[in-house]
Amino acid sequence: MGSQPLPEPVTDAGREGLAALLARPEHAVVALDFDGTLAEIVTDPERARAHPGAVPALARLAPHLASVAVVTGRPAGAAVRHGGFAGVPGLERLVVLGHYGAERWDAVTGTVRAPAPHPGVASVRAELPGVLDASGTWQGTWTEDKGRAIAVHTRRATDPQAAFEALRAPLAALAERHGLIVEPGRFVLELRPPGVDKGVALAGYLRETGARAVLYAGDDLGDVAAFAAVEELRGEGVAGTLVCSGSAEVTVLAERADLVVDGPSGVVELLTALADKLG
Numbered sequence: 001m002g003s004q005p006l007p008e009p010v011t012d013a014g015r016e017g018l019a020a021l022l023a024r025p026e027h028a029v030v031a032l033d034f035d036g037t038l039a040e041i042v043t044d045p046e047r048a049r050a051h052p053g054a055v056p057a058l059a060r061l062a063p064h065l066a067s068v069a070v071v072t073g074r075p076a077g078a079a080v081r082h083g084g085f086a087g088v089p090g091l092e093r094l095v096v097l098g099h100y101g102a103e104r105w106d107a108v109t110g111t112v113r114a115p116a117p118h119p120g121v122a123s124v125r126a127e128l129p130g131v132l133d134a135s136g137t138w139q140g141t142w143t144e145d146k147g148r149a150i151a152v153h154t155r156r157a158t159d160p161q162a163a164f165e166a167l168r169a170p171l172a173a174l175a176e177r178h179g180l181i182v183e184p185g186r187f188v189l190e191l192r193p194p195g196v197d198k199g200v201a202l203a204g205y206l207r208e209t210g211a212r213a214v215l216y217a218g219d220d221l222g223d224v225a226a227f228a229a230v231e232e233l234r235g236e237g238v239a240g241t242l243v244c245s246g247s248a249e250v251t252v253l254a255e256r257a258d259l260v261v262d263g264p265s266g267v268v269e270l271l272t273a274l275a276d277k278l279g
Contacts, residue, residue: 003276004269007259009241013234014258020213020239025064025278028213031202031226032267034072034079036219037245040264041186043155045074045144050083051264057271059090064278066209070096071198073183073190073222075146076103076112086110099148100192100222101201117148118193120178124150127174128191135170149192160187185220186249199225203233215274217243217267220250227256243270 009015021028032038039048062068072079076098080086085094096105103114128150140157157163164187175182175191183190206214216230230240244257245267254260261270
């Protein structure tokens with residue numbers, strides 16, 4: 001069986017970033033979102049699992065790199081379970097930055113580090129059922145309690161987009177009353193603390209590792225901040241490649257990505273091609 005061909009970024013910056021990663025992988029980080037990037041989007045997030053080829057590809061790739069980071073809105077422990085990342089030979093340099101960086105799981109220790117939850121989350125948890133009931137759009141919605149955040153999914157509703165739009169204002173008001181913000185995604189509105197996002201998490205981790213090159217892959221609106229962080233770090237001399245795990249539901253990332261691949265299967269093909277190149 002031949003090597004997986006490595007797709008070429010369409011921008012100069014993306015090509016420079018990929019070339020820097022391949023030239024000095026020991027100073028590079030590959031960072032990835034989870035849902036929609038390493039795992040297919042499913043109606044029930046509890047049933048999401050990493051693409052079957054994701055962990056094998058990462059286990060081949062990671063030993064060549066400074067680190068692999070999974071940057072996700074999920075709790076770090078949940079991402080580890082759904083990804084199947086724990087105890088995998090080759091993934092000793094894997095880090096999961098969960099809850100947009102508020103939590104951190106390191107493969108080398110197998111433990112999660114996290115601060116105390118924001119008090120507003122408990123208040124939102126108590127008030128949310130009444131807000132959904134008053135909105136008249138609660139039927140078909142599903143609430144996911146992430147511990148440090150609360151997400152309201154509309155994918156199961158009769159008209160997911162209509163329910164999503166109808167809930168924007170009341171959920172924004174609820175979040176504001178308790179010092180939280182609303183992060184929109186693919187048929188999901190997440191109420192979470194301010195001051196943490198994937199861009200802050202990614203930039204902090206890259207500075208911590210001293211990385212000189214980064215490849216970041218994401219699929220949703222929450223990944224825009226990470227894209228922006230990579231774009232800013234390019235100005236500081238860090239080579240970067242931005243990859244969109246493409247979908248018909250969100251197009252904003254594709255418009256600013258250096259490379260667009262076909263969903264999680266395309267991400268796995270890219271990771272496999274990188275491992276082939278570096279192996």
